[in-house]
Amino acid sequence: MSTSAKHKRAAIIYFPGRIDRKKLDAAVGQALSSLNWEPSLWLPTNHDETGGQQALRAVAQNATHLLIAGGDGTVRSVLDALAREEITGVTIGIIPVGTGNALAKNLKLELSNINVAVKRGLLGNRHEIDLGLAKVIRPDGEREEIHFCVMGGLGLDAKIMQNTNPALKKAIGWVAYFEGGIRSIPTLFERMFVTVDNREPRKLKLVSLLIGNAGWLPGNLSLMPDAKLDDGLLDVAAVGPRRFWNWIDFWGRVAFANENIRPNKIGRQLMDATANVKTLENLTGSRIRVQPERPVHLQLDGDVFGMVSEAEFVVVPRAITFRV
Numbered sequence: 001m002s003t004s005a006k007h008k009r010a011a012i013i014y015f016p017g018r019i020d021r022k023k024l025d026a027a028v029g030q031a032l033s034s035l036n037w038e039p040s041l042w043l044p045t046n047h048d049e050t051g052g053q054q055a056l057r058a059v060a061q062n063a064t065h066l067l068i069a070g071g072d073g074t075v076r077s078v079l080d081a082l083a084r085e086e087i088t089g090v091t092i093g094i095i096p097v098g099t100g101n102a103l104a105k106n107l108k109l110e111l112s113n114i115n116v117a118v119k120r121g122l123l124g125n126r127h128e129i130d131l132g133l134a135k136v137i138r139p140d141g142e143r144e145e146i147h148f149c150v151m152g153g154l155g156l157d158a159k160i161m162q163n164t165n166p167a168l169k170k171a172i173g174w175v176a177y178f179e180g181g182i183r184s185i186p187t188l189f190e191r192m193f194v195t196v197d198n199r200e201p202r203k204l205k206l207v208s209l210l211i212g213n214a215g216w217l218p219g220n221l222s223l224m225p226d227a228k229l230d231d232g233l234l235d236v237a238a239v240g241p242r243r244f245w246n247w248i249d250f251w252g253r254v255a256f257a258n259e260n261i262r263p264n265k266i267g268r269q270l271m272d273a274t275a276n277v278k279t280l281e282n283l284t285g286s287r288i289r290v291q292p293e294r295p296v297h298l299q300l301d302g303d304v305f306g307m308v309s310e311a312e313f314v315v316v317p318r319a320i321t322f323r324v
């Protein structure tokens, strides 16, 4: 698709129930009022089609500017579909309305004013960003490739997410880690061989291995502050207990308080179980190969993707053009 095409068309891919459709409609109308674009497409997501299919449908109908009103899951679904089809002629804007908005945070987007957010998402400055690609091997030998934008995780973080009550996750977002965490705390450690680019493989004993394309999580939390969306690199954080303690302690201090969430108790259990293990340093590379001793859970951008017996994470440089 040529970017100099005369006709432009916006497609709004939205997570129904999380947006005020009327307000969003008005904001899109206002942003495009003086422009002679084709009529906008409105494509709601649903349980079976989480954004990617809508994006491909929009592109087939000559959409040039995609605006995603959703959280990290919706965004990931759209970006994965575009990257698989190698579609580069469209730009992406985000209206952050989901429970997890880590990508929006990394792009420094906010939703204080819907009109401003829509205008930036459709007509703002172009910003090319990298994607991560997880090439996984399932315990039954099946292979699968999945793109992600913010962060992937192998181990306890993914396991906790897997065990998190979906209704609670929907309601309170990533803080819901804890509720699930209480149930999955007994198996703490995983052992994984980790190979960064062509360096020697290292055997790591850890709680979670995080592979980041971008470093920040909601709530000003970062386990990899140097990670950048456009540096052609993935950042690896091997999460040991001390780091994990900080993570929990952080969430313990967030304003949201739920009497079912007991971060201090979990933290104490972790500290007791793991007092003599040190946090490992962060690593950086463009190709990260992970061979766990036994299958581990995988999460990508906050969504769970089952168990893997091996995974390779590669960076796809400047794969997507955002409007910010």
Ligand SMILES: [Mg+2]
Residues within 6 Å of the ligand: 130, 212, 213, 214, 227, 228, 229, 230, 231, 232, 233, 234, 235
């Ligand atoms: Mg990066």
